[in-house]
Amino acid sequence: MLLAELAGPSGVGKSAIYEAVVASGEVTPNPMPSLEEALEGISGTENFSNLIECITRTARGSNADQRRSFLYRSLYKYTIAAQSVGKPMVIDGGLVQRGFAVEQLNCKVTLEKFWQVMPAPDVLFMVSADRNTILDRNKERGGNHDRSWQVDMALAHFVRAYDVLKGRGIRIVSIDATHSVKQNACVVLDVLRELS
Numbered sequence: 032m033l034l035a036e037l038a039g040p041s042g043v044g045k046s047a048i049y050e051a052v053v054a055s056g057e058v059t060p061n062p063m064p065s066l067e068e069a070l071e072g073i074s075g076t077e078n079f080s081n082l083i084e085c086i087t088r089t090a091r092g093s094n095a096d097q098r099r100s101f102l103y104r105s106l107y108k109y110t111i112a113a114q115s116v117g118k119p120m121v122i123d124g125g126l127v128q129r130g131f132a133v134e135q136l137n138c139k140v141t142l143e144k145f146w147q148v149m150p151a152p153d154v155l156f157m158v159s160a161d162r163n164t165i166l167d168r169n170k171e172r173g174g175n176h177d178r179s180w181q182v183d184m185a186l187a188h189f190v191r192a193y194d195v196l197k198g199r200g201i202r203i204v205s206i207d208a209t210h211s212v213k214q215n216a217c218v219v220l221d222v223l224r225e226l227s
Contacts, residue, residue, distance in 0.1 A: 032059070033119035033226055034112040035219070038127040038192070039158035040185035042168035043208035044215070048158065049123035051216035058223065059120040061108050066100045069107035079106060079148060082140060090136035098132045105129045109150040119223045127155055127196065131188050142188075146195040154226060155201055156219055157193055160208035162186060202226075 037045045053060045087099040105126045112120045126149045133145050162182055169178045197203055204222055206215050
């Protein structure tokens with residue numbers, strides 16, 4: 032099964048694009064497993080599982096258990112796609128996206144190592160916009176605190192991810208978050224049709 036991931040900073044509209052793509056009926060929605068289901072279903076990926084354990088065991092940041100759960104559940108989505116046939120699967124919140132959580136954990140595993148050994152999507156849709164657009168969208172989501180440092184960190188993070196993953200030969204398609212959700216969903220679907 033062809034596997035695609037949507038990734039990018041918070042506020043760029045990944046979830047809205049994902050929902051529009053799924054509504055087309057042309058893709059398989061990504062599963063939403065519990066941690067228990069994920070742990071039972073990833074027996075064929077022990078090497079990367081070991082890396083996840085190293086990440087969470089050596090992490091000095093907060094919410095390590097929650098981030099461990101995100102990583103395993105994202106890995107399980109890749110495992111299911113690799114074992115399935117049918118329409119392409121699009122993942123919202125996959126391993127590329129979860130690398131941002133790894134960065135915040137301050138653990139002994141470098142992001143470059145994480146991206147080099149993680150199972151890779153067949154195509155990565157990197158959704159982004161300029162800094163001010165992302166800041167405005169995050170303000171609209173609520174909260175009265177300044178998120179500018181998070182946006183700056185996220186933008187730098189995804190630039191690094193783009194470079195490393197492109198070096199692995201992963202096809203990366205840039206999506207302009209300032210375009211409409213409908214336009215961006217069409218871009219995703221056009222690329223998936225071309226690759227299928």
